[in-house]
Amino acid sequence: MxxxxxxxxxxxxxxxGALFLLTAIGVVGTRQVLASLQLxxxxxxxxxxxxxxxxxxxxxxxxxxxxxxxxxxxxxxxxRLLRRTVSSEVYRTREVERVLNIPxxxxxxxxxxxxxxxxxxxxxxxxxxxxxxxxxxxxLAAMFLGVFTVAVRREAVPQLLGLLAIENGVFFAGVAxxxxxxxxxxxAAAVDVPVITLVVGLLTRQIHKRLGTTAVGHLAALxxx
Amino acid sequence: MVGFLAEPVFIVVFLTVSFVAGSTIPYIxxxxxxxxxxxxxxxxxxxxxxxxxxxxxxxxGRLPVDSPSGQFELAxxxxxxxxxxSGRGAxxxxxxxxxxxxxxxxxxxxxxxxxxxxxxxxxxGEVLLAxxxxxxxxxxxxxxxxxxxxxxxxxxxxxxxEFLGAAFVICVVxxxxxxxxx
Amino acid sequence: xxxxxILVIPAIASGLSLSPLGRRFAAPITLGASAxxxxxxxxxxxxxxxxxxxxAFGQGLTCxxxxxxxxxxxxxxxxxxxxxxxxYIRHRTEQGGGRREQHYYGLYNLFVMSMLATPVLANVxxxxxxxxxxxxxxxxxxxxxxxxxxxxxxxxxxxxxxLGAVLALLGFLILYWGSRVAGYEPFTWVGLVExxxxxxxxxxxxxxxxxxxxxxxxxGSFRCTHGCRTRIARRRRRFVRSCRVSRPRPCSTSSCGxxx
Numbered sequence: 001m002x003x004x005x006x007x008x009x010x011x012x013x014x015x016x017g018a019l020f021l022l023t024a025i026g027v028v029g030t031r032q033v034l035a036s037l038q039l040x041x042x043x044x045x046x047x048x049x050x051x052x053x054x055x056x057x058x059x060x061x062x063x064x065x066x067x068x069x070x071x072x073x074x075x076x077x078x079x080r081l082l083r084r085t086v087s088s089e090v091y092r093t094r095e096v097e098r099v100l101n102i103p104x105x106x107x108x109x110x111x112x113x114x115x116x117x118x119x120x121x122x123x124x125x126x127x128x129x130x131x132x133x134x135x136x137x138x139x140l141a142a143m144f145l146g147v148f149t150v151a152v153r154r155e156a157v158p159q160l161l162g163l164l165a166i167e168n169g170v171f172f173a174g175v176a177x178x179x180x181x182x183x184x185x186x187x188a189a190a191v192d193v194p195v196i197t198l199v200v201g202l203l204t205r206q207i208h209k210r211l212g213t214t215a216v217g218h219l220a221a222l223x224x225x
Numbered sequence: 226m227v228g229f230l231a232e233p234v235f236i237v238v239f240l241t242v243s244f245v246a247g248s249t250i251p252y253i254x255x256x257x258x259x260x261x262x263x264x265x266x267x268x269x270x271x272x273x274x275x276x277x278x279x280x281x282x283x284x285x286g287r288l289p290v291d292s293p294s295g296q297f298e299l300a301x302x303x304x305x306x307x308x309x310x311s312g313r314g315a316x317x318x319x320x321x322x323x324x325x326x327x328x329x330x331x332x333x334x335x336x337x338x339x340x341x342x343x344x345x346x347x348x349x350g351e352v353l354l355a356x357x358x359x360x361x362x363x364x365x366x367x368x369x370x371x372x373x374x375x376x377x378x379x380x381x382x383x384x385x386x387e388f389l390g391a392a393f394v395i396c397v398v399x400x401x402x403x404x405x406x407x
Numbered sequence: 408x409x410x411x412x413i414l415v416i417p418a419i420a421s422g423l424s425l426s427p428l429g430r431r432f433a434a435p436i437t438l439g440a441s442a443x444x445x446x447x448x449x450x451x452x453x454x455x456x457x458x459x460x461x462x463a464f465g466q467g468l469t470c471x472x473x474x475x476x477x478x479x480x481x482x483x484x485x486x487x488x489x490x491x492x493x494x495y496i497r498h499r500t501e502q503g504g505g506r507r508e509q510h511y512y513g514l515y516n517l518f519v520m521s522m523l524a525t526p527v528l529a530n531v532x533x534x535x536x537x538x539x540x541x542x543x544x545x546x547x548x549x550x551x552x553x554x555x556x557x558x559x560x561x562x563x564x565x566x567x568x569x570l571g572a573v574l575a576l577l578g579f580l581i582l583y584w585g586s587r588v589a590g591y592e593p594f595t596w597v598g599l600v601e602x603x604x605x606x607x608x609x610x611x612x613x614x615x616x617x618x619x620x621x622x623x624x625x626x627g628s629f630r631c632t633h634g635c636r637t638r639i640a641r642r643r644r645r646f647v648r649s650c651r652v653s654r655p656r657p658c659s660t661s662s663c664g665x666x667x
Contacts, residue, residue, distance in 0.1 A: 143574070156562070163566065170576050173580070182532055184536075185532040185580075203547075210554075210555065222563070
């Protein structure tokens with residue numbers, strides 16, 4: 001491991017990564033909408049923590065800025081935006097029907113983690129970047145789990161949280177492999193996430209008003225018969 | 226009630242602990258997380274702690290898996306064994322259950338969570354020094370268990386499989402992270 | 408110069424549509440703007456075909472052959488959609504007064520601007536922002552009619568395209584990592600193409616290509632025919648649905664248009 005100069009930070013980063021993966025699996029597997037939102041907030045906090053650790057280790061101010069932006073947008077702004085745009089009764093719902101039941105979707109999630117490690121292996125062997133052994137595979141795994149969340153859940157807010165979880169995963173991988181991200185990309189992602197949330201939240205509100213339900217996974221009128 | 230349903234997960238969790246540490250002897254397993262202190266923070270260790278905690282809750286019939294003081298007949302499948310006894314027989318059965326619980330807690334605490342403060346040799350002095358420490362750890366764990374139990378509700382019957390499935394998947398993920406040498 | 412004009416004109420048209428002037432003239436303004444953009448795009452394409460690449464703002468905006476092709480397609484579709492939506496949207500929003508029409512044209516022009524920006528922006532990060540903007544600006548265009556089908560279409564559209572864009576973000580990050588490893592700074596398409604012969608480990612290319620392909624597939628399936636397909640498809644489905652509603656007795660009237 002070429003992170004020998006930073007053993008403690010490496011260990012802490014590994015811990016953060018494990019909890020990050022656990023929250024990603026939790027977003028797939030929790031039944032309650034509010035619990036998914038809380039797990040997403042915890043995931044964003046862990047992402048910020050990893051960015052801070054890497055920023056301290058590699059001495060990069062960009063990463064500390066990324067951490068600050070993540071905390072500001074994803075942990076503070078997004079829950080507030082979602083509370084305001086989506087009516088509060090959505091948060092009291094629990095998903096009764098899913099495409100796959102929870103044990104099966106958890107097994108698929110484990111398989112996706114394996115796939116992420118397999119995919120990340122050639123990249124890690126090609127170039128040695130400190131901390132990429134933890135962040136890249138776990139970021140990829142969180143990304144795949146986010147895509148799986150969008151596919152498997154039928155409620156609107158968890159699908160949105162799946163999208164945001166993919167971005168969390170991308171940034172978790174990104175803070176290790178590109179420690180000095182171009183400022184434009186940071187700002188873009190920072191502005192982009194609240195805008196996506198706003199648009200999707202407003203759309204959810206309209207769907208709720210018009211169709212009476214937010215179980216968008218059940219909408220199947222537009223299909224290629 | 227669901228002690229028998231949790232048997233596969235029991236096996237998998239113990240196998241994962243052995244796999245991660247490279248041995249099935251608890252004393253050797255415990256040293257893995259003591260000597261290089263950075264091993265304590267490795268992802269598979271954290272995941273194993275969580276899975277083992279879920280297993281303890283399931284094995285002993287604690288909330289959220291089962292209510293130990295409940296009187297609901299459907300959930301008393303395991304306890305019906307106990308209902309047949311009274312007097313000394315009942316005391317012996319309850320003692321057996323409590324011993325199993327103590328063994329599980331000791332493994333959890335001394336191997337996974339706080340693998341320090343154990344007696345290094347077999348001298349009487351060291352053992353006498355280690356016993357109160359273990360009791361202190363058990364007491365701390367019981368306090369945490371009280372907190373967990375008082376803040377969760379009992380799971381519905383078919384949600385218990387999801388709970389156990391989650392423990393299983395966490396073990397699998399711990400194995401994966403250990404295999405990829407992180 | 409034309410490249411900058413191509414981007415600025417739809418923005419101006421959007422502003423005018425949302426202003427009080429747009430209450431009566433939003434549709435003609437949009438049509439005029441898209442006609443001008445079409446003419447400029449043809450000029451840019453011709454110039455790019457002759458000289459190989461058009462540049463503006465010191466390589467901030469570039470357009471080579473492939474970019475010119477995409478630019479032409481987008482401007483043609485934009486023009487025809489503006490032409491089609493003049494009568495269609497006026498008919499659909501007659502009851503609600505002019506405000507909804509203004510919103511439509513405001514969003515429409517911004518959407519066309521972001522679509523036009525995608526092939527011409529040189530910096531890869533900015534291009535990703537433009538792709539995201541197309542999704543967000545057109546979310547409410549797809550769900551404009553506020554019916555159940557429209558909202559379902561809007562939801563699926565937003566989720567799928569945002570999914571693609573976020574996956575593409577990973578691709579771009581890995582591409583950036585690769586370009587940093589191989590040692591050059593300007594993260595523009597021109598820079599990447601010019602130095603492609605230098606050793607870039609193939610796994611980078613594969614992974615970033617895969618994720619960009621996944622996102623492009625989403626992009627393509629919803630973009631190019633977006634303006635026409637959803638609206639025409641909705642009309643067709645409305646016909647078919649009216650046939651199905653009258654199913655209890657055989658469909659004897661020939662005005663249904665259903666195939667029996």
